[in-house]
Amino acid sequence: MSGASGKDHEGLDILVVGGGTFGTALASILSEMKRRVLLWVRRPEQAEEINSKHTNSRYLDGFELPLNLRATTLLEESIRRTPIVLIVVPSKSFREIARRIGNTAKGNQILVHATKGIEIDTFKRMSEVLKEETCALKIGALSGPNLAREIMGGQPSGALLASRYDEVATTLQPLFVSSRMRIYSGRDVIGTEIAGSFKNIIAIAAGVADGMKLGDNAKSLLVTRGLSEMARFGVALGADVFTFGGLAGIGDLMATCASKLSRNHQVGERLAGGEEISGILDGMTQVAEGVPTTRAVHAQALQMNIELPIVRAVHGILYEDWSCNEALIRLMSLPAEKELAVLSYR
Amino acid sequence: MKPEDKGRVQVEVVQRILDHWTTDATCCEEALFDTIYHERRRLESEKNKSRARKEGAFYERIYHQALNGKSASHRQLLKEVIRFFSNEVLGHFDPRVYSLATRIIPTGLCLLLNTVSPLRLVETLQGADGLADQLVIGGEIEALRRVAKMGTTILVPTHSSNLDSILIGFALYRLGLPPYTYGAGLNLFSNRLIGFFMHNLGAYKVDRLKKAPVYKDVLKTYAGYTMELGYHNLFFPGGTRSRSGAVESKLKMGLLGMGLDAYIHNLAAGKERPDIFVVPCTINYQLVLEAETLIDDHLKDVGKSRYIIEDDEFSRPKRIFEFIRQLFSLHSTIHLVISSPLDVFGNLVDDKGVSRDRRGRPVDRSRYVIDAGGRPVFDAQRDREYTRELASSIGAAYRRDTVIKSTNLLSRAVFKLLGDKNPGLDLYRLLRGVGVEESFSLADVYRSVEDTLDTVHMLNQRGKLRIDDIVTRKDPVAIVSEALAHLGTYHRKPALVRRGDRLFHVDRTLLLYYQNRLAGTENGELA
Numbered sequence: 034m035s036g037a038s039g040k041d042h043e044g045l046d047i048l049v050v051g052g053g054t055f056g057t058a059l060a061s062i063l064s065e066m067k068r069r070v071l072l073w074v075r076r077p078e079q080a081e082e083i084n085s086k087h088t089n090s091r092y093l094d095g096f097e098l099p100l101n102l103r104a105t106t107l108l109e110e111s112i113r114r115t116p117i118v119l120i121v122v123p124s125k126s127f128r129e130i131a132r133r134i135g136n137t138a139k140g141n142q143i144l145v146h147a148t149k150g151i152e153i154d155t156f157k158r159m160s161e162v163l164k165e166e167t168c169a170l171k172i173g174a175l176s177g178p179n180l181a182r183e184i185m186g187g188q189p190s191g192a193l194l195a196s197r198y199d200e201v202a203t204t205l206q207p208l209f210v211s212s213r214m215r216i217y218s219g220r221d222v223i224g225t226e227i228a229g230s231f232k233n234i235i236a237i238a239a240g241v242a243d244g245m246k247l248g249d250n251a252k253s254l255l256v257t258r259g260l261s262e263m264a265r266f267g268v269a270l271g272a273d274v275f276t277f278g279g280l281a282g283i284g285d286l287m288a289t290c291a292s293k294l295s296r297n298h299q300v301g302e303r304l305a306g307g308e309e310i311s312g313i314l315d316g317m318t319q320v321a322e323g324v325p326t327t328r329a330v331h332a333q334a335l336q337m338n339i340e341l342p343i344v345r346a347v348h349g350i351l352y353e354d355w356s357c358n359e360a361l362i363r364l365m366s367l368p369a370e371k372e373l374a375v376l377s378y379r
Numbered sequence: 380m381k382p383e384d385k386g387r388v389q390v391e392v393v394q395r396i397l398d399h400w401t402t403d404a405t406c407c408e409e410a411l412f413d414t415i416y417h418e419r420r421r422l423e424s425e426k427n428k429s430r431a432r433k434e435g436a437f438y439e440r441i442y443h444q445a446l447n448g449k450s451a452s453h454r455q456l457l458k459e460v461i462r463f464f465s466n467e468v469l470g471h472f473d474p475r476v477y478s479l480a481t482r483i484i485p486t487g488l489c490l491l492l493n494t495v496s497p498l499r500l501v502e503t504l505q506g507a508d509g510l511a512d513q514l515v516i517g518g519e520i521e522a523l524r525r526v527a528k529m530g531t532t533i534l535v536p537t538h539s540s541n542l543d544s545i546l547i548g549f550a551l552y553r554l555g556l557p558p559y560t561y562g563a564g565l566n567l568f569s570n571r572l573i574g575f576f577m578h579n580l581g582a583y584k585v586d587r588l589k590k591a592p593v594y595k596d597v598l599k600t601y602a603g604y605t606m607e608l609g610y611h612n613l614f615f616p617g618g619t620r621s622r623s624g625a626v627e628s629k630l631k632m633g634l635l636g637m638g639l640d641a642y643i644h645n646l647a648a649g650k651e652r653p654d655i656f657v658v659p660c661t662i663n664y665q666l667v668l669e670a671e672t673l674i675d676d677h678l679k680d681v682g683k684s685r686y687i688i689e690d691d692e693f694s695r696p697k698r699i700f701e702f703i704r705q706l707f708s709l710h711s712t713i714h715l716v717i718s719s720p721l722d723v724f725g726n727l728v729d730d731k732g733v734s735r736d737r738r739g740r741p742v743d744r745s746r747y748v749i750d751a752g753g754r755p756v757f758d759a760q761r762d763r764e765y766t767r768e769l770a771s772s773i774g775a776a777y778r779r780d781t782v783i784k785s786t787n788l789l790s791r792a793v794f795k796l797l798g799d800k801n802p803g804l805d806l807y808r809l810l811r812g813v814g815v816e817e818s819f820s821l822a823d824v825y826r827s828v829e830d831t832l833d834t835v836h837m838l839n840q841r842g843k844l845r846i847d848d849i850v851t852r853k854d855p856v857a858i859v860s861e862a863l864a865h866l867g868t869y870h871r872k873p874a875l876v877r878r879g880d881r882l883f884h885v886d887r888t889l890l891l892y893y894q895n896r897l898a899g900t901e902n903g904e905l906a
Binding site: 141 | 724726734736737738740742743744746747749751758760761764765767768
């Protein structure tokens with residue numbers, strides 16, 4: 034088959050798929066840099082609000098969006114117009130959206146996702162889902178300490194863009210040049226995706242620690258051992274251990290576990306306050322990825338015979354009616370192992 | 380290679396490699412001296428004295444001229460070296476020889492097998508025509524035929540035995556496909572008769588002792604350019620015979636990447652039929668001729684295993700004869716399974732030659748290699764990754780189209796019993812048999828075979844592997860009986876022997892070898 038032409042991509046620089054907090058924040062940054070950005074959202078009223086009022090009140094109440102940021106509800110048609118697609122949708126609906134993208138995607142397009150989650154039923158990472166559902170090969174994952182409200186507030190941040198294809202970073206990085214978001218590049222897609230998903234579990238645990246008022250020492254212990262678990266798990270799945278010491282690992286973990294803005298952290302804090310998980314989730318407008326991710330990681334760790342005590346404890350609280358106190362006692366009574374055991378796996 | 384293309388290929392191959400290595404003076408100089416270094420080292424251990432003298436003198440001259448020369452002469456000297464290599468590599472195809480060789484198949488093939496005394500082998504192989512019946516060719520035969528008409532195909536089989544290339548050659552003939560260009564080890568050309576056939580049947584010479592990157596470039600560029608010219612190619616992407624018995628999972632990217640290279644060249648040249656299709660294929664033996672040597676090599680300490688083995692069963696005519704005799708007397712079948720064709724990016728290709736994504740939607744494959752202006756371009760990093768995608772698809776096809784035979788199944792079942800009855804014993808102790816009960820009751824063996832059968836059938840139903848006819852029948856007694864007939868006879872030391880109601884595991888390394896065919900599948904973790 035021939036007749037290829039790249040010229041049909043002249044209409045747009047980038048299409049951002051997903052009008053939640055992070056998707057809108059990324060689209061806003063890029064629009065401010067005068068890039069030709071289109072934001073795909075599912076609901077027509079949301080698209081209408083972004084286009085006419087320049088706000089996204091459901092997800093980013095109180096923030097004004099750039100005037101040149103346009104929204105659309107036409108996915109397949111928009112895919113045809115862009116060389117780069119940035120996907121920022123919850124992991125739960127990721128496959129369905131990926132399949133729709135696959136209806137019109139072409140092999141020369143770059144697909145990058147910034148979804149920090151795992152497909153629960155299959156334990157597939159989002160890049161794997163993209164490969165299954167589209168013909169694209171130039172696929173990347175964007176992850177790092179990116180609290181959307183801080184980004185929208187004009188504060189600086191950074192992220193790691195991981196792809197096996199150098200072209201992905203060299204094409205995407207220039208779009209962010211001079212913006213308040215620094216994009217670093219790497220090739221460890223597995224590590225980046227595992228870190229981005231796993232940190233949400235540790236964020237719930239950190240929220241629980243804050244809610245129980247265990248103090249900074251305990252929280253630091255939790256976060257550091259959480260990092261160790263994350264690295265151990267990631268390395269077993271083929272990740273590079275160094276990724277966990279970077280923006281997508283410790284970087285994201287620090288932001289999420291320290292910030293009250295993190296949804297997963299909020300879940301943990303409210304659990305410690307005695308609320309039921311079902312009640313907490315019902316009242317949230319946005320997805321706390323850490324909750325389903327805990328179930329997926331726990332099941333996978335059991336299958337791979339990997340000890341992940343903090344994940345075990347969070348799973349106990351979320352799905353097995355453990356009290357936060359009981360989880361804490363169980364964690365503290367475990368024998369202490371070598372601190373840097375994970376490095377021996379390299 | 381047709382005689383009329385030979386000159387053209389020679390010029391193009393030399394020029395492309397020269398362009399690659401002479402982008403600047405330093406690069407050219409380094410390539411030249413690096414090649415001289417590697418070649419001199421190789422010649423130190425060259426057994427053929429007259430060849431060593433002749434080539435030694437050539438490199439001495441090049442070396443001294445290079446020392447005194449400037450960058451312009453370095454380029455000229457490098458060109459001389461590249462031409463020297465390409466002269467050795469270049470194959471030839473003579474339709475008359477092809478016709479002769481295929482008419483006398485399979486005797487002709489058996490003749491090719493024997494590196495020492497072809498006549499003696501022919502004498503002992505009266506009625507050997509049965510070989511044709513014992514090679515079962517299956518899988519996507521029609522798809523292979525179709526894509527071979529639509530573009531250039533690269534056949535990439537699994538590699539267990541030196542018999543593979545001969546069987547493949549025979550299979551292609553039986554399928555009515557044209558001969559394939561392939562690289563054969565230099566040692567096969569050393570016998571004049573075999574060398575004559577090899578040379579005239581499209582084989583090009585590969586000297587695996589030559590380590591210089593420039594030489595490897597000659598091989599790759601030669602293969603790639605012949606693909607551009609429309610010559611179907613054959614090579615073993617595993618690089619060498621599987622030592623462990625497992626289906627290859629780590630593939631050599633260099634030669635594999637030449638399909639993509641040829642495709643981009645073809646697109647850039649605006650060829651009417653630019654397509655290159657990659658067709659994986661598995662060759663499945665009940666018994667492997669060189670099993671003992673291969674597994675022995677696999678189990679040697681890391682770093683000591685040999686990439687090239689010259690003193691194995693293949694070099695002993697008596698063993699080859701014994702192997703073929705067993706093949707006939709046991710009515711043993713060799714399954715050759717052709718997998719679905721792939722494009723050079725690892726996508727499946729349909730009947731019409733259209734690439735399909737995993738949801739079956741059509742893919743315009745040319746899009747993968749075009750720039751923003753729609754022009755086909757090379758990008759070394761991107762192209763390496765594309766080839767990795769292809770290798771991954773080939774690996775998946777290998778696993779899917781591997782035929783599990785009774786020897787694999789019984790070996791797996793006995794090995795599992797060994798593990799279960801000796802918990803905590805590491806693999807090497809298990810293989811040495813230290814403190815291990817030397818036999819199992821047949822009842823235990825049948826139970827273990829049934830368990831393994833369940834797993835294998837489950838994997839078969841999920842499309843993860845294929846099974847031989849006897850394995851399909853789910854009759855443990857028949858499976859054990861057939862497997863024992865094979866495992867207990869051909870090898871110097873039988874792998875398994877039945878005495879009364881007990882089964883003695885005599886050579887556990889062979890069991891490991893045959894059971895490893897299941898490695899990489901679920902519950903088949905050993906390798």
